[in-house]
Amino acid sequence: MENNQPIVGIRSTKQRQAILDVFSDEQVHLSADEVYLLVKPTQPNISLGTIYRNLDLLTRIGALTQFILADGTRKYEKTSSHHHHLVCINCGETKNIPGCPLDREIKGYSKENEFHIVRHSFEIYGYCSSCQTK
Amino acid sequence: MENNQPIVGIRSTKQRQAILDVFSDEQVHLSADEVYLLVKPTQPNISLGTIYRNLDLLTRIGALTQFILADGTRKYEKTSSHHHHLVCINCGETKNIPGCPLDREIKGYSKENEFHIVRHSFEIYGYCSSCQTK
DNA sequence: TTTGCTGCAAATCGTTTGCAACACC
DNA sequence: GGTGTTGCAAACGATTTGCAGCAAA
Numbered sequence: 001m002e003n004n005q006p007i008v009g010i011r012s013t014k015q016r017q018a019i020l021d022v023f024s025d026e027q028v029h030l031s032a033d034e035v036y037l038l039v040k041p042t043q044p045n046i047s048l049g050t051i052y053r054n055l056d057l058l059t060r061i062g063a064l065t066q067f068i069l070a071d072g073t074r075k076y077e078k079t080s081s082h083h084h085h086l087v088c089i090n091c092g093e094t095k096n097i098p099g100c101p102l103d104r105e106i107k108g109y110s111k112e113n114e115f116h117i118v119r120h121s122f123e124i125y126g127y128c129s130s131c132q133t134k
Numbered sequence: 135m136e137n138n139q140p141i142v143g144i145r146s147t148k149q150r151q152a153i154l155d156v157f158s159d160e161q162v163h164l165s166a167d168e169v170y171l172l173v174k175p176t177q178p179n180i181s182l183g184t185i186y187r188n189l190d191l192l193t194r195i196g197a198l199t200q201f202i203l204a205d206g207t208r209k210y211e212k213t214s215s216h217h218h219h220l221v222c223i224n225c226g227e228t229k230n231i232p233g234c235p236l237d238r239e240i241k242g243y244s245k246e247n248e249f250h251i252v253r254h255s256f257e258i259y260g261y262c263s264s265c266q267t268k
Numbered sequence: 269t270t271t272g273c274t275g276c277a278a279a280t281c282g283t284t285t286g287c288a289a290c291a292c293c
Numbered sequence: 294g295g296t297g298t299t300g301c302a303a304a305c306g307a308t309t310t311g312c313a314g315c316a317a318a
Binding site: 069071089102103105106113114118124125126128132 | 202220231232235237243250
């Protein structure tokens with residue numbers, strides 16, 4: 001959305017609350033469309049535009065965090081302590097990994113290259129246990 | 135493109151060669167549009183469609199590797215030994231990092247979760263030396 | 269009453285695809 | 294000559310945006 005407007009007054013609407021409710025669990029990782037489908041039952045008239053605008057705003061105020069999978073899919077999750085993801089190539093199930101791989105060695109390498117690290121992404125792709133048996 | 139056709143006979147055309155030439159250096163990381171701009175001078179009539187079709191084909195035969203940045207940008211590079219990227223948030227300059235962070239600890243965690251790892255992504259974002267001074 | 273928020277529809281961006289002409293082998 | 298490849302334009306999916314009406318505060 002590339003909206004760099006300063007955030008002034010934020011109102012609490014039922015649409016926004018319904019979207020936030022969907023992300024109550026930290027293990028919830030959803031695309032805009034998935035959020036739309038989940039919110040639709042309680043907010044039948046909600047539009048995809050509203051979903052996108054809210055996901056963007058909630059991300060900008062820090063309530064949600066956005067990340068992009070290797071296939072380009074954009075997903076959102078509730079903001080929580082630093083972690084990474086384990087993503088099933090088959091069913092898309094996404095789990096949080098507590099550890100972080102940004103180790104001393106790599107930090108050292110970046111320093112050598114005079115690179116100032118701001119953030120990083122790390123996702124593991126493979127098959128979850130139930131998809132392996134199929 | 136989601137093209138799962140078996141690859142039969144591949145021909146050498148000047149368009150395809152021009153695209154490959156752009157990726158002669160391993161430190162070249164480009165989007166489809168950037169390739170288009172670079173190839174245009176020698177192939178004035180080339181179309182973006184041809185660029186996309188060739189990037190896809192060259193990726194499927196393993197000559198190129200595709201990766202997606204945290205902002206959703208799709209990039210291509212010449213296939214080479216396993217590595218990761220250092221990406222400047224400001225100018226977009228992308229450098230290869232030789233090390234790999236997929237360490238014992240994380241592999242162990244995946245095993246605990248009965249997750250079969252196939253591949254992973256890891257990119258570091260920040261500011262390169264020249265963008266820091268500006 | 270003010271102004272942020274919504275639904276709707278149109279617009280945009282990156283990418284894919286159908287097709288007829290073309291050019292490799 | 295056969296078929297892989299190309300340029301072109303239309304189609305596509307995900308996301309963004311303009312606008313007028315609505316609703317929180």
